[in-house]
Amino acid sequence: ILPFIEQNNLYDMYRMDEPWDSEHNLQILDKMPAVYRSPNSQAGANETTYLVIGGRNGIFGKDEAGNAIETNFGQITDGSSNTIMIVDAGDDLAVPWTKPDEGIDPDDFAIWDFMGQFPGGFIVGMADGSVRFVGESISKVVLKNLFQKNDGSVVSPDDY
Numbered sequence: 438i439l440p441f442i443e444q445n446n447l448y449d450m451y452r453m454d455e456p457w458d459s460e461h462n463l464q465i466l467d468k469m470p471a472v473y474r475s476p477n478s479q480a481g482a483n484e485t486t487y488l489v490i491g492g493r494n495g496i497f498g499k500d501e502a503g504n505a506i507e508t509n510f511g512q513i514t515d516g517s518s519n520t521i522m523i524v525d526a527g528d529d530l531a532v533p534w535t536k537p538d539e540g541i542d543p544d545d546f547a548i549w550d551f552m553g554q555f556p557g558g559f560i561v562g563m564a565d566g567s568v569r570f571v572g573e574s575i576s577k578v579v580l581k582n583l584f585q586k587n588d589g590s591v592v593s594p595d596d597y
Contacts, residue, residue, distance in 0.1 A: 439451075439470075447465065447468055447470070457533075462535060465535055466534070467483060469534045473534045475487065475525050475554050475560075476554075477554045477555060478554060479528050481533075483534060484533055485531060486530060486531045487523055487525055488524055488530060488538060489522065489538070490541050490543060491541060491542055492543045493544070494584075494585040495541070495542070495543055496522045496586050497522075498586075508586065512587065513564050514587045515588065515591050516565075516591060517563065518563055518564075519563075519592055520563065520564040520583065520585070520586045521561045521562070522561075522563060523561065523562040524562075525555075525561070526554075526559070527549075527552055527553035527554065527559075528553055529553075530550055530551075543581050546580075546581075546584075548580060552573060555570070557573055558572040558573045559573075569594070572597060583597070
């Protein structure tokens with residue numbers, strides 16, 4: 438994402454051939470762009486609460502061997518406007534912003550983990566680029582359907 442938010446220099450500093458927590462890459466932690474911080478977050482100075490949706494059926498999912506599954510728009514069969522790509526989670530789930538993280542697993546999550554940044558719910562980024570507020574009363578089944586890119590359950594915004 439860094440090259441797309443005018444952070445090419447920061448992107449070029451990061452050594453992709455080294456672990457995220459190598460001596461060199463750890464020096465970049467202190468350079469977290471402000472856009473990676475949720476406005477209401479009280480997490481550590483170098484931590485983000487913006488987490489991707491992983492698991493087996495999330496847009497940033499992994500296969501059984503732990504390899505990243507590349508997803509193109511054609512594979513988001515539930516529709517990009519019906520699939521959550523990223524969630525602004527609560528501070529308890531915050532991670533160092535440069536750490537590759539498994540993200541949220543659609544098969545193993547607690548709705549309350551996403552609460553805390555905003556009263557009454559949480560913010561999500563959809564695969565179509567839109568941003569939505571999800572109320573705390575959403576059912577776990579509906580949220581799971583929104584997390585999965587290809588489960589065949591298309592959810593209307595009226596359902597949450």
